[in-house]
Amino acid sequence: MWTSPPGICPVVQITKEFCYFRVLKNQSYELCRDAPDTMDEVIGQESAFYAKAEGYWKQVPPTVDGMLGGYGSISSIDINGSKKFLQKFLGEGPGKTNAGVALDCGAGIGRITKRLLLPLFRTVDLVDVTQEFLDKAKASLGEEGKKVDNYFCCGLQDFQPQAGRYDVIWIQWVIGHLTDEHLVEFLRRCQGGLRPGGLIVIKDNVAYDGVVPDEVDSSVCRDLPLLRRLIKQAGLGIVCEEQQLNFPEEIYQVWTLALR
Numbered sequence: 001m002w003t004s005p006p007g008i009c010p011v012v013q014i015t016k017e018f019c020y021f022r023v024l025k026n027q028s029y030e031l032c033r034d035a036p037d038t039m040d041e042v043i044g045q046e047s048a049f050y051a052k053a054e055g056y057w058k059q060v061p062p063t064v065d066g067m068l069g070g071y072g073s074i075s076s077i078d079i080n081g082s083k084k085f086l087q088k089f090l091g092e093g094p095g096k097t098n099a100g101v102a103l104d105c106g107a108g109i110g111r112i113t114k115r116l117l118l119p120l121f122r123t124v125d126l127v128d129v130t131q132e133f134l135d136k137a138k139a140s141l142g143e144e145g146k147k148v149d150n151y152f153c154c155g156l157q158d159f160q161p162q163a164g165r166y167d168v169i170w171i172q173w174v175i176g177h178l179t180d181e182h183l184v185e186f187l188r189r190c191q192g193g194l195r196p197g198g199l200i201v202i203k204d205n206v207a208y209d210g211v212v213p214d215e216v217d218s219s220v221c222r223d224l225p226l227l228r229r230l231i232k233q234a235g236l237g238i239v240c241e242e243q244q245l246n247f248p249e250e251i252y253q254v255w256t257l258a259l260r
């Protein structure tokens with residue numbers, strides 16, 4: 001049975017034996033046993049998909065627990081895993097990524113900016129569709145917040161990173177809010193936003209099979225083969241992919257992928 005209790009959205013509780021919902025044209029649902037292969041099969045109208053997500057996030061408290069759907073307790077495990085992953089690429093010389101400018105995509109209240117990106121990078125920009133979260137980030141980053149250049153309030157489907165500005169573009173727990181087409185286009189624009197040696201990192205929930213919709217926060221969770229296909233369509237290669245370990249058993253698997 002697919003379950004998505006309100007408030008548990010980035011890391012949805014799910015068991016391996018579940019049904020899928022297919023969205024019908026009249027916006028009702030039918031239950032089906034086969035995993036849909038693309039997200040277009042599971043979302044309804046694109047504009048409603050985005051508007052509903054925006055509305056959802058507007059009523060989420062601007063806290064770490066809010067960002068992690070009630071799983072605030074896993075934040076340190078997540079950040080430590082990300083630090084270990086990222087540090088493999090940072091440094092100087094051929095193939096290495098500079099610790100100059102980073103972009104935090106779907107940054108929320110700046111949980112990742114604060115504990116992962118600001119300690120490692122000279123400058124950080126944040127982009128998120130929810131202004132209240134960016135306001136909270138600005139207010140809570142403290143002295144280190146002086147290293148933030150820009151707080152962009154914008155949906156990633158519309159966001160254009162400045163060409164050649166970023167050493168690392170970090171995209172965590174937000175790709176499920178983009179349609180397949182918008183994700184591919186966004187990744188292409190991100191590639192244009194990289195400096196030489198730059199890296200795009202996606203860290204997100206991964207479905208066991210197919211595409212699983214979350215009706216509560218208006219997102220989808222894709223399986224790894226689909227995510228890899230979309231990355232390839234964007235013209236990017238996967239440099240490294242790793243599963244985040246030590247997360248609670250009942251939540252989705254979380255994978256980190258480094259792209260160039």
Ligand SMILES: C[S@@+](CC[C@H](N)C(=O)[O-])C[C@H]1O[C@@H](n2cnc3c(N)ncnc32)[C@H](O)[C@@H]1O
Pocket residue numbers: 009010053054057067068105106107108109111112127128129130133154155156157172173174177178
């Ligand atoms: C699960 S939270 C993750 C926040 C942050 N990445 C973290 O891990 O702490 C998802 C974030 O994505 C933002 N978001 C949702 N849809 C978005 C979109 N289309 N474009 C940009 N941000 C979006 C929400 O406002 C929210 O801050």
